[in-house]
Amino acid sequence: MPVPSHPTRRALLFGAVGSVALLGAGTRGPLRTGTAPRPVIPVADTAVPLDAAPVTVDLGSRTVRTWAYGDRAPGPEIRVTAGGTVSARLRNGLPQETTVHWHGVRIDPAMDGAPGLSQVPVASGDTFDYRFTAPDPGTFFYHSHVGTQLDRGMYGVLVVEDPAEPLGYDAEWTVVLDDWLDGTGTDPDTELGTIRDTPRPARTLRSRLLGGTAGHVDYPHYLINGRTPQAPEEFTDSPGRRIRLRLVNAGADTAFRVGLGDHRLTVTHTDGFPVLPVTVDALLIGMGERYDVLVTLADGVFPLVAEAEGKDARAFAVVRTSGGDAPDPSVSVPELDRRLLTLADLVADPSVDPGDAPARAVDLVLGRGRNGTGWTLGTAAARDVTPLRVPVSVGERVRLSFTNATRMWHPVHLHGHTFQVRGEEGRGPRKDTVIVRPRERVTVDVLAENPGEWMLHCHNLYHSELGMMATLGYGDTPPAAPDSSMGGMSGTG
Template structure:
């Protein structure tokens, strides 16, 4: 990574006490995402369960809380009293009915990340619902059709970079299991309450970007790039991988000096559900002393792949199984390309032994590291063979100076939506024309890579292209965006709208 980029990151959080001189209109307030149209949606129609359908009900409260992060007290927002929030668990085909009580001092919503749910429950303010005002409640009702590992979070501003996230597991009633126990591991990069807030981080990024010196039209190629970031290309597969220097990294809401302890017996086979709720960080994940067998990504089965470690981007999920040895072992999530804040770590204990230190480097981190898009799909996860009925171009553009990100040459709200007709197979030719890696996320659908691998979030390295196919089987107006929340708020998103 270049000296320029390191200097920028090392100084980023240190100067946040100074008032930012630039603002982003959608950073706070009702609209929630840059350029989201302001319109009244109204309450969604209630859902009546079908005959024999099980209903899973849960109540959530979003509110300000104070957390102890390894002896450090931080003020943040969360679902209930803990970070992550409470697990929502159901079976594929269940009707979920979840009531959110908004006790925050700001509007909010919930987006059910990765679920192919009805459009009215997708949680995008101004597009699928009205924002939930402070002191108000809102009921989300939807059927979860697909088993898998998911999570949920707001789709308003940069609220994801607070403590507003929680895991969601949709079980497969027909899955045999073949494991003794299951652990959910939620990874996060943490800044809220450490002397700044995510909103202030975003304002500082924009202020440090300086005045706009050109139009977004120049962003279609290299002309719109901050060439100082190109030094990151030498730092492995992801180039310049993030913008924010985080002081803490967490697993299940705990820092490495006070880790979550996961206990089992030697020889037990454990299913790991690994979720990245991070906002600006790609992690390299490994379990010291063990190799992991990856079985699923974003809820879909893959041909099992045994690896030393794996990369996981913001919004991605991976399931893996491992047979545990006897002792105490570090489960480590090492931030890619970041030099401050240490790493995230949980402790796996099956017997006696001295626990590893917070800065432990498992040998597996230098071994075979999986790039998830290279997995091969299980036959059961493949889309039916079919030629595309329609095609669309999707080009990721952006720069650090000024801090602007967009798709197809414009920020969200100024770019034209992609369109599709119900029943079509749509092929999207996605190209990352920037020097940063972006996790591309699609709402309400999954897509297939050219290999047939099914995902809803995929890491796109600098200058990388994918042809992604989706079946237009879920009518509505949807979002496609970068799951780096700061890039999304600076405009890196586009609508996908169904037309008659």
């Protein structure tokens, strides 16, 4: 069911409800950024072009060769009003096949971009037209779902506007977080081979907040809106203005702890759906998660910092409301060590709370393969079956419990649905991606109201590639033709 949630910026929409606008990440309302402004392009009558190709992109402090949609990373930001139609034409100029997954959107299975499950991958030189209704307002994103392409520049933001937006604010900024290594002397495929053959990273990456090992890859760069800390994105507005930040973690192996110097953050949405507002100093964002927060700007120049959790590095941007020198990227930000948002803080807004209903329980285990190098998502009795298929019936409510039997955290993502997180003392938020720490058990309720074959997997790209994937299947929608990209060795969603 469509759910009330987000802001409408009607001045930037072209045509009636259902038209799509295209613009660059990081710019909405009266603000400047540290990069060249990207114009809004009306595409109400044509498809948004997503031209996947090898390109050179400017990260600010250096240029790199990578694969991306157009000549920038992130790719073009797409906006549509809830209930409207997203139309995008993928042109595959890559030397290998690809797809586009629309992360977090309750979508028709044929448009989901899951290779070998809901879609035959688009061959090099071919095109594919994605066209679907965006039913729910919220902050979403799109990315490649083939191999390690997500850990290049193959991603962008999808914002679905609420035509009856209940929030009040003056402007909004899109903030995309990423970990980057492509074109720096290595590439994601090389890293995948290293992780497969050597499970332990060269340097131990540990985080108390994540319960143990923080990740596999010690990235050379961490980015906000495609910019390194040495040449940061700069957001500019006036003191006293209320800003909505749409935070997206598009990384492959890194959780980010986000804070804005001398400001507090009021969390209003997670993964696109509204929650009862809660004010904190910082929040932890796993791969695939999105958070919307409100902040009232103070007078000055402030650091917007995303610590690469457990990796002794950070992404960095500048928020400016007056003159003065920008802070150094290494500046101390006390907010990062103050009140941190927890999953227990989040309660679904009553407008999106599905209430209590009987649910069939399915217990799943996040585990390691028998050889210690692969990853699994299965049952206690069939942990090494990859991919496991969880059969459900149309209209059934299923209670999935994820038990993490590994020493590493996992952001678990379900395609084509949202789920209701079940807290220890009641219902939590509506989400599509949830962090499960080592030795932790997280329970979610899923309403089977979108028939199809749907991926359920860890959104750490390297875990998904090495087998931590299952499927949720029901209804009469057949899987796509078999493809080598399934079988635990392709695509994260």
